[in-house]
Amino acid sequence: xxxxxxxxxxxxxxxxxxxxxxxxxxxxxxxxxxxxxxxxxxxxxxxxxxxxxxxxxxxxxxxxxxxxxxxxxxxxxxxxxxxxxxxxxxxxxxxxxxxxxxxxxxxxxxxxxxxxxxxxxxxxxxxxxxxxxxxxxxxxxxxxxxxxxxxxxxxxxxxxxxxxxxxxxxxxxxxxxxxxxxxxxxxxxxxxxxxxxxxxxxxxxxxxxxxxxxxxxxxxxxxxxxxxxxxxxxxxxxxxxxxxxxxxxxxxxxxxxxxxxxxxxxxxxxxxxxxxxxxxxxxxxxxxxxxxxxxxxxxxxxxxxxxxxxxxxxxxxxxxxxxxxxxxxxxxxxxxxxxxxxxxxxxxxxxxxxxxxxxxxxxxxxxxxxxxxxxxxxxxxxxxxxxxxxxxxxxxxxxxxxxxxxxxxxxxxxxxxxxxxxxxxxxxxxxxxxxxxxxxxxxxxxxxxxxxxxxxxxxxxxxxxxxxxxxxxxxxxxxxx
Amino acid sequence: xxxxxxxxxxxxxxxxxxxxxxxxxxxxxxxxxxxxxxxxxxxxxxxxxxxxxxxxxxxxxxxxxxxxxxxxxxxxxxxxxxxxxxxxxxxxxxxxxxxxxxxxxxxxxxxxxxxxxxxxxxxxxxxxxxxxxxxxxxxxxxxxxxxxxxxxxxxxxxxxxxxxxxxxxxxxxxxxxxxxxxxxxxxxxxxxxxxxxxxxxxxxxxxxxxxxxxxxxxxxxxxxxxxxxxxxxxxxxxxxxxxxxxxxxxxxxxxxxxxxxxxxxxxxxxxxxxxxxxxxxxxxxxxxxxxxxxxxxxxxxxxxxxxxxxxxxxxxxxxxxxxxxxxxxxxxxxxxxxxxxxxxxxxxxxxxxxxxxxxxxxxxxxxxxxxxxxxxxxxxxxxxxxxxxxxxxxxxxxxxxxxxx
Numbered sequence: 001x002x003x004x005x006x007x008x009x010x011x012x013x014x015x016x017x018x019x020x021x022x023x024x025x026x027x028x029x030x031x032x033x034x035x036x037x038x039x040x041x042x043x044x045x046x047x048x049x050x051x052x053x054x055x056x057x058x059x060x061x062x063x064x065x066x067x068x069x070x071x072x073x074x075x076x077x078x079x080x081x082x083x084x085x086x087x088x089x090x091x092x093x094x095x096x097x098x099x100x101x102x103x104x105x106x107x108x109x110x111x112x113x114x115x116x117x118x119x120x121x122x123x124x125x126x127x128x129x130x131x132x133x134x135x136x137x138x139x140x141x142x143x144x145x146x147x148x149x150x151x152x153x154x155x156x157x158x159x160x161x162x163x164x165x166x167x168x169x170x171x172x173x174x175x176x177x178x179x180x181x182x183x184x185x186x187x188x189x190x191x192x193x194x195x196x197x198x199x200x201x202x203x204x205x206x207x208x209x210x211x212x213x214x215x216x217x218x219x220x221x222x223x224x225x226x227x228x229x230x231x232x233x234x235x236x237x238x239x240x241x242x243x244x245x246x247x248x249x250x251x252x253x254x255x256x257x258x259x260x261x262x263x264x265x266x267x268x269x270x271x272x273x274x275x276x277x278x279x280x281x282x283x284x285x286x287x288x289x290x291x292x293x294x295x296x297x298x299x300x301x302x303x304x305x306x307x308x309x310x311x312x313x314x315x316x317x318x319x320x321x322x323x324x325x326x327x328x329x330x331x332x333x334x335x336x337x338x339x340x341x342x343x344x345x346x347x348x349x350x351x352x353x354x355x356x357x358x359x360x361x362x363x364x365x366x367x368x369x370x371x372x373x374x375x376x377x378x379x380x381x382x383x384x385x386x387x388x389x390x391x392x393x394x395x396x397x398x399x400x401x402x403x404x405x406x407x408x409x410x411x412x413x414x415x416x417x418x419x420x421x422x423x424x425x426x427x428x429x430x431x432x433x434x435x436x437x438x439x440x441x442x443x444x445x446x447x448x449x450x451x452x453x454x455x456x457x458x459x460x461x462x463x464x465x466x467x468x469x470x471x472x473x474x475x476x477x478x479x480x481x
Numbered sequence: 482x483x484x485x486x487x488x489x490x491x492x493x494x495x496x497x498x499x500x501x502x503x504x505x506x507x508x509x510x511x512x513x514x515x516x517x518x519x520x521x522x523x524x525x526x527x528x529x530x531x532x533x534x535x536x537x538x539x540x541x542x543x544x545x546x547x548x549x550x551x552x553x554x555x556x557x558x559x560x561x562x563x564x565x566x567x568x569x570x571x572x573x574x575x576x577x578x579x580x581x582x583x584x585x586x587x588x589x590x591x592x593x594x595x596x597x598x599x600x601x602x603x604x605x606x607x608x609x610x611x612x613x614x615x616x617x618x619x620x621x622x623x624x625x626x627x628x629x630x631x632x633x634x635x636x637x638x639x640x641x642x643x644x645x646x647x648x649x650x651x652x653x654x655x656x657x658x659x660x661x662x663x664x665x666x667x668x669x670x671x672x673x674x675x676x677x678x679x680x681x682x683x684x685x686x687x688x689x690x691x692x693x694x695x696x697x698x699x700x701x702x703x704x705x706x707x708x709x710x711x712x713x714x715x716x717x718x719x720x721x722x723x724x725x726x727x728x729x730x731x732x733x734x735x736x737x738x739x740x741x742x743x744x745x746x747x748x749x750x751x752x753x754x755x756x757x758x759x760x761x762x763x764x765x766x767x768x769x770x771x772x773x774x775x776x777x778x779x780x781x782x783x784x785x786x787x788x789x790x791x792x793x794x795x796x797x798x799x800x801x802x803x804x805x806x807x808x809x810x811x812x813x814x815x816x817x818x819x820x821x822x823x824x825x826x827x828x829x830x831x832x833x834x835x836x837x838x839x840x841x842x843x844x845x846x847x848x849x850x851x852x853x854x855x856x857x858x859x860x861x862x863x864x865x866x867x868x869x870x871x872x873x874x875x876x877x878x879x880x881x882x883x884x885x886x
Contacts, residue, residue, distance in 0.1 A: 025683075025703040050706045052685050054795050057706055192703070192712075216712060220704075315489075315547025324548075348588035349597060367624055372601065374583030374608075376576065381628060386573045399580060400587040 026192035026220030044069035064224035085199030091163020114225035115248030139199035187217035210239035361424020487553035488656035499657035514642035567626040655718035671727035678723035725756035
């Protein structure tokens with residue numbers, strides 16, 4: 001810890017100098033307090049002495065807490081130069097009335113002083129809770145979403161629900177307004193400049209926040225009110241524990257199983273194994289042999305030679321590079337197995353006249369499907385307008401099928417599809433839950449179906465098994481076609 | 482610039498060594514660089530993916546080249562290229578048109594049967610006919626806006642292989658600095674450029690004088706005092722070309738390794754990395770240059786040094802144009818005021834007042850003075866050229882005034 005060194009000007013006349021609190025690049029700085037008063041300052045918050053500027057400094061996140069303590073401690077000497085967040089006047093408000101559990105979540109958040117996390121399953125209307133909170137607080141608000149699709153979706157929801165044309169920060173746009181939507185990456189970059197503009201910050205899919213870097217989006221923000229939303233707060237690295245300090249305590253939890261069958265439609269999970277074609281199988285095995293025999297030969301000289309070592313040495317060792325390439329080619333065969341396209345045709349026939357959404361494991365596979373069946377894709381690079389046309393066309397029934405790579409993994413509102421087909425992707429609990437959430441929106445009494453199309457006797461099968469272990473798949477029926 | 486995915490760094494015994502290709506260690510790369518440039522120069526009309534594959538082939542038999550290095554070269558070559566990114570959304574429009582036309586025939590089946598009669602082949606043929614062009618053309622353009630399939634329009638390139646390799650080396654240094662948490666520069670000159678670019682990169686400085694004309698400048702970001710953060714890595718990367726353009730420095734950056742240990746990255750101005758920025762001008766103005774020439778290295782016991790000291794307080798740092806050192810040890814700072822906007826003069830006045838504990842002599846153009854201005858003892862007024870007589874008098878007055886701090 002830095003301690004004030006030497007004689008600072010304040011010592012000569014500590015009392016009477018104005019004590020000024022200001023926002024400085026994502027931090028708070030406190031000027032006008034010398035070493036003699038350091039203890040008094042530290043009682044008001046986690047201040048550290050910054051010798052570079054001759055002032056105390058702490059993260060902007062502490063604004064609400066230090067403000068009151070400083071005002072009390074330094075009374076007349078204290079001036080707060082942090083600009084108060086703007087009040088917001090909403091346009092034509094048209095929000096649906098909240099359901100019981102939504103109202104419960106909002107009340108709990110307000111009771112906690114407008115600081116806390118709401119954990120509810122996908123499809124239960126977390127967005128509405130946030131919009132209601134925004135309406136209630138009527139203060140400058142920043143909404144942080146994981147990807148730009150979601151950012152645009154928030155923009156549309158705010159426009160529709162609160163009649164406010166929010167600013168957009170991200171996707172090469174830099175239009176900051178009292179109410180602004182952004183992505184985690186942009187928030188991390190720009191919060192140092194914007195952290196004093198908002199009274200409320202909402203973190204959608206909050207589990208993205210605690211990463212080593214991204215958390216600074218929360219630390220650099222002076223907003224007193226914070227709302228975190230997610231269906232799946234857990235992170236494999238355990239950092240979700242920090243959400244309590246970055247956002248606030250968990251104020252409301254609704255379990256997936258509680259939501260199932262009431263708010264959400266019932267669903268089936270159907271697993272369809274496909275075999276590689278003879279050519280693919282032969283090539284797959286050949287590639288597998290290359291990788292295995294390479295590793296085996298290296299292990300003779302080097303015990304514990306594994307995939308990591310192989311990657312590390314691929315620069316020096318053309319053979320390792322070849323094995324690396326073989327491995328990726330092998331994965332690509334699984335991912336783009338021709339048989340999958342045939343199964344897709346069968347499923348499209350089976351569900352003709354119904355909306356079907358397809359999740360591919362890669363851009364390449366998504367484009368394969370699109371070229372084969374002439375159906376629209378949402379890829380990470382698709383521009384806003386095309387996404388909108390594709391999504392609306394899908395919702396309005398113009399397009400029978402929508403293909404997505406992982407873009408749609410989280411939170412993007414997809415017009416209620418009843419059938420989803422996963423033809424590739426990583427095994428992970430969260431991804432599985434989120435993907436399920438896509439097709440689980442309640443429409444009438446119809447049940448939803450999630451198909452998983454996986455190559456038999458390959459690593460994909462193991463991934464599918466892992467996927468099914470997730471809580472979201474509990475008590476669902478598994479059957480084979 | 483590269484992204485952190487392109488960074489190749491060896492961490493060894495607490496040191497971070499960014500990838501560097503030299504004529505000594507990697508002589509074969511001169512030839513590779515020439516061939517890469519040739520691929521791109523002849524590559525107009527090819528897709529990114531084709532160009533990258535072609536570059537990969539150049540290295541097929543190289544035993545010392547990881548994929549990341551190839552990717553990094555492609556990135557630098559792409560940075561000097563212009564691709565058809567389809568800004569007007571031709572491909573996207575075509576997609577929606579084709580998908581719209583096919584939607585009514587969904588699902589496109591392989592073989593017709595009683596329930597589904599639209600075969601893939603027939604539907605595609607119909608669309609091709611409707612659009613008046615072969616299906617293969619349509620399919621080739623369908624995803625032409627996807628980054629991998631964008632086509633090269635123009636290649637501005639690098640003058641030669643050496644320029645490409647030089648850019649590569651600096652880019653790897655910058656990519657390593659993305660992980661940097663702080664940087665310490667020991668400098669013996671070009672202070673103005675160093676401090677100006679540090680400020681432009683939004684870094685804060687902590688300056689310590691190590692001896693006459695030698696300073697230790699620590700650069701960090703605002704929140705660095707609260708925690709180690711990599712947030713300012715990109716600032717260090719932006720700053721480093723300016724550093725490379727300067728003379729007489731050494732640098733040590735603290736870098737966080739992927740496994741969270743600290744490593745240090747060291748470099749000096751003698752290490753042979755070249756900036757794309759020009760070296761700082763020797764003099765800020767012709768007036769200064771003429772004055773330095775007229776004064777000579779030494780006169781009447783006063784030695785003249787250019788930009789040799791930094792005076793600083795907090796984040797205000799001021800590098801006077803010249804320093805006069807008397808043989809008795811007295812040091813007088815000398816600043817030539819060349820501009821005369823009122824704001825500029827007011828700023829200078831404020832700086833001088835801030836550092837009034839130092840001996841500072843100002844040269845002020847007569848034009849910028851109010852007729853009734855009281856000219857202080859530490860001000861030399863000049864018309865077009867600085868006269869040495871009045872200056873030496875001012876220096877002697879300054880020498881006589883009290884103790885050196």
